[in-house]
Amino acid sequence: MKKDIILGGVGGQGILTIAATIGTAALMEGLQLKQAEVHGMSQRGGDVQSNLRLSSKPIASDLIPEGKADLIISVEPMESLRYMNMLNKESGWIISSMNPVKNISNYPDLEEVLAEIWKLPKNVTIDAENVAKEQGSVKAANIVILGAASPFLGLKVESLEAAIEQIFSKKGEEMVKLNLKAFRAGREYAEKRT
Amino acid sequence: MQQLLLLGDEAIAQGAIDAGISGVYAYPGTPSTEITEYIQSSKEASNRNIRSLWSANEKTAMESAIGMSYAGKKALVCMKHVGLNVAADAFVNAGITGANGGLVVLSADDPSMHSSQNEQDSRFYGKFSLIPCMEPSNQQEAYDMTRYAFEISEKFGTPVLIRVTTRLAHSRAGVIRKEILDQNEMHLPSDLKQFVLLPAIARKQYNKLLGKQDQFEADSAQSGYNKLIDGPDKSRGIIACGIAYNYLMENYEDGIIPHPVFKVGQYPIDRNMLSKLYEAVDEILVLEDGYPIIEELLKGMLDKGKTVRGRLDGSIPRAGELNPNIVGKALKLETSEGFNTPEILAGRPPRLCDGCSHTDSFLALNEAMEAYSKGRVFSDIGCYTLSALAPLESINSCVDMGASITMAIGAADAGLVPSVAAIGDSTFTHSGITGLLDAVNCNAPITVLIMDNSTTGMTGGQTSSAFEKVDAIVRGVGVEEEHIKVITPLKRNHEENLKIYKEELAYEGVSVIIARRECIQTLARRMKQKAIQKREAKKA
Ligand SMILES: Cc1ncc(C[n+]2csc(CCOP(=O)(O)OP(=O)(O)O)c2C)c(N)n1
Numbered sequence: 001m002k003k004d005i006i007l008g009g010v011g012g013q014g015i016l017t018i019a020a021t022i023g024t025a026a027l028m029e030g031l032q033l034k035q036a037e038v039h040g041m042s043q044r045g046g047d048v049q050s051n052l053r054l055s056s057k058p059i060a061s062d063l064i065p066e067g068k069a070d071l072i073i074s075v076e077p078m079e080s081l082r083y084m085n086m087l088n089k090e091s092g093w094i095i096s097s098m099n100p101v102k103n104i105s106n107y108p109d110l111e112e113v114l115a116e117i118w119k120l121p122k123n124v125t126i127d128a129e130n131v132a133k134e135q136g137s138v139k140a141a142n143i144v145i146l147g148a149a150s151p152f153l154g155l156k157v158e159s160l161e162a163a164i165e166q167i168f169s170k171k172g173e174e175m176v177k178l179n180l181k182a183f184r185a186g187r188e189y190a191e192k193r194t
Numbered sequence: 195m196q197q198l199l200l201l202g203d204e205a206i207a208q209g210a211i212d213a214g215i216s217g218v219y220a221y222p223g224t225p226s227t228e229i230t231e232y233i234q235s236s237k238e239a240s241n242r243n244i245r246s247l248w249s250a251n252e253k254t255a256m257e258s259a260i261g262m263s264y265a266g267k268k269a270l271v272c273m274k275h276v277g278l279n280v281a282a283d284a285f286v287n288a289g290i291t292g293a294n295g296g297l298v299v300l301s302a303d304d305p306s307m308h309s310s311q312n313e314q315d316s317r318f319y320g321k322f323s324l325i326p327c328m329e330p331s332n333q334q335e336a337y338d339m340t341r342y343a344f345e346i347s348e349k350f351g352t353p354v355l356i357r358v359t360t361r362l363a364h365s366r367a368g369v370i371r372k373e374i375l376d377q378n379e380m381h382l383p384s385d386l387k388q389f390v391l392l393p394a395i396a397r398k399q400y401n402k403l404l405g406k407q408d409q410f411e412a413d414s415a416q417s418g419y420n421k422l423i424d425g426p427d428k429s430r431g432i433i434a435c436g437i438a439y440n441y442l443m444e445n446y447e448d449g450i451i452p453h454p455v456f457k458v459g460q461y462p463i464d465r466n467m468l469s470k471l472y473e474a475v476d477e478i479l480v481l482e483d484g485y486p487i488i489e490e491l492l493k494g495m496l497d498k499g500k501t502v503r504g505r506l507d508g509s510i511p512r513a514g515e516l517n518p519n520i521v522g523k524a525l526k527l528e529t530s531e532g533f534n535t536p537e538i539l540a541g542r543p544p545r546l547c548d549g550c551s552h553t554d555s556f557l558a559l560n561e562a563m564e565a566y567s568k569g570r571v572f573s574d575i576g577c578y579t580l581s582a583l584a585p586l587e588s589i590n591s592c593v594d595m596g597a598s599i600t601m602a603i604g605a606a607d608a609g610l611v612p613s614v615a616a617i618g619d620s621t622f623t624h625s626g627i628t629g630l631l632d633a634v635n636c637n638a639p640i641t642v643l644i645m646d647n648s649t650t651g652m653t654g655g656q657t658s659s660a661f662e663k664v665d666a667i668v669r670g671v672g673v674e675e676e677h678i679k680v681i682t683p684l685k686r687n688h689e690e691n692l693k694i695y696k697e698e699l700a701y702e703g704v705s706v707i708i709a710r711r712e713c714i715q716t717l718a719r720r721m722k723q724k725a726i727q728k729r730e731a732k733k734a
Pocket of ligand 1: 224252274276277280575576578595617618619620621622651652658
């Protein structure tokens with residue numbers, strides 16, 4: 001087992017929660033992991049990314065080589081394009097939110113952004129904010145995307161759900177319930193689409 | 195022992211706790227900040243009474259640590275690479291005094307300048323000070339080497355430098371802990387003149403340090419952190435320093451490298467190993483995640499020996515951090531490629547948060563400056579530096595912490611009147627106070643805008659040394675009372691604030707405008723905590 005994942009988004013969107021959930025699930029399954037995070041300057045509303053590597057064998061580099069990522073998970077559509085040079089051309093999947101963060105004046109046309117994603121052979125785009133709202137709160141959009149990515153992670157659903165419980169338990173039982181629902185809704189959406 | 199999932203920074207922090215430190219001294223700076231934060235929030239550390247409050251700057255941190263070492267206890271000092279410039283006077287001279295209690299200095303470099311104004315390589319400082327330097331390749335080594343650094347610091351009576359780069363500092367992996375060691379009892383140096391660097395004593399101490407160099411080198415060989423790994427294909431030998439070793443390994447899927455490899459994690463490097471490698475191979479590739487230090491030494495000025503490849507001959511780009519692909523290309527291996535980046539992708543630079551007080555400070559300043567020619571606002575390092583970018587485009591300089599006030603003095607001396615300095619509260623107490631004293635002493639015609647958001651914003655909201663002290667300091671330094679103005683940077687105060695800016699800009703002496711409004715990030719965090727407390731209180 002070996003999965004190389006790029007997580008993308010905008011500073012403040014909380015991609016590290018997704019990374020932490022996947023990481024926790026991977027540890028439960030006895031996998032090794034390395035996770036390079038972005039801290040500092042770009043967290044101020046700039047583009048942020050994290051390299052998450054899971055493997056049953058020791059992992060050498062903290063960074064994924066170009067063209068080797070199995071998965072790009074992006075919580076913002078344009079941000080998923082930023083890492084296309086990292087994606088494995090044969091087998092790589094892009095899982096992206098369709099909800100743009102337009103904090104720059106030259107944000108491209110959203111239709112064009114989505115068209116670029118749809119050009120790829122393996123992609124899932126999801127209106128995560130809407131799905132999250134239906135489950136109770138837009139706050140869980142992150143976990144909707146994690147759910148949509150979950151069929152491609154090579155991890156068991158039970159481990160991922162246990163990880164969600166562990167991570168959100170600090171924030172109360174309601175948050176656990178909300179995020180589990182969001183996760184399942186995202187997963188169902190991706191399974192229907194593929 | 196227990197396995198933990200830790201950032202490189204956190205591994206260093208845990209390593210230091212387990213090595214038995216009695217204190218960590220630091221000023222925040224990416225990518226080093228998480229080391230001190232980890233110790234600050236560690237229960238173990240607080241049970242052991244490890245002191246961990248932020249220092250005003252890197253120099254005061256370094257000096258406090260030297261003091262703790264003098265008194266026989268183990269101290270860690272942490273900073274980002276440019277912080278070592280600020281601490282350099284104390285750091286270099288600590289090489290001469292030597293250490294009593296273990297003294298370890300951690301400097302976190304930032305190749306590719308993710309959050310910095312340069313990509314200087316701290317290993318130079320290790321060599322400059324003639325002290326051992328450790329460079330871990332992964333999180334486990336970061337933990338182990340920190341412990342080891344304290345061990346040799348006390349064994350050889352010398353400060354030890356640890357150098358990491360952003361990738362290791364901010365990447366997580368499993369780390370296995372070892373037993374936790376006791377802290378030292380207080381004990382003063384046996385020679386109470388050891389730390390008195392009068393020329394006569396300094397010369398003696400310096401010779402002592404020079405005398406230790408062979409031991410330092412021998413230790414690099416016996417510690418296991420210099421390692422020669424043989425390989426059958428002698429057409430090339432590879433020197434891999436620190437994290438570069440991981441990128442090298444990544445290029446060989448089975449983890450077996452066909453060439454001889456010299457893995458370097460401790461300096462000064464063992465020249466016997468180096469010589470063995472050099473003799474055995476046709477050419478050498480040097481991989482360093484920083485400046486080409488070893489490469490340059492190996493090549494020499496005349497470059498008359500075997501072919502040495504690396505950053506200097508273009509095998510590797512001269513600037514920027516390494517990655518697996520760059521190393522793969524230097525190894526002349528086939529490297530993979532992904533899809534082309536679509537042209538419509540736009541850049542997304544960092545920006546001031548919505549509702550940031552700095553925005554209101556600068557909107558008023560911009561308007562007030564319309565009466566003068568452009569290019570008069572000297573600034574400093576902090577969130578407010580982002581005002582250099584559109585839409586604000588308010589500032590004209592950012593060089594090093596504290597430089598705003600002093601550059602404004604120089605520019606005013608050259609005739610640029612008025613000159614403006616824009617500086618944050620944490621930067622002001624880091625190294626702005628002395629500059630303001632200069633300004634007062636020469637009655638420089640400058641206007642100083644101190645943007646007091648009551649925190650160290652850029653690095654994530656650490657407690658600022660300036661907290662609730664700015665006004666008193668400004669007064670104490672000698673700025674005239676009638677030219678100290680405190681404003682609240684809010685949209686609704688715009689006109690009122692604008693008037694104050696205009697008046698003070700017109701005054702041909704030192705004036706200080708303190709723009710005070712809390713950082714909205716720390717405000718939001720405080721409100722959240724309050725809500726949680728309220729909820730818990732209700733429950734109880
Ligand atoms: C010598 C040095 N030490 C540390 C840093 C890292 N650093 C950059 S900005 C900053 C904090 C600035 O805080 P403040 O001046 O209060 O401004 P704010 O970010 O809160 O607006 C720090 C610690 C640095 N660039 N240089």
